[in-house]
Amino acid sequence: MLSQIAQNRGVPFEILVEKVIEKSAQFAVVIGIIIGQRQAFEDRLLALKTPEELTALEQEIKQWQLNAN
DSSP, X not given: OHHHHHHHHTOOHHHHHHHHHXXXXXXXXXXXXXXXXXXXXXXXXXXXXXXXXXXXXXXXXXXXXXXXX
């Protein structure tokens, strides 16, 4: 598949492979951040005791943004 992509794009195969590996590493970091945050929200959700705590968590979830820096 990569050889066809490289050929169609006019990019040397080795360069395309390097870019794929680079992007794969970047995606792995971002996916780790997202999964970790989802699990943290879930843990907090399971520990809630009051409707007010639920409302506060809902607001935090709505405002959450990915910060991969």
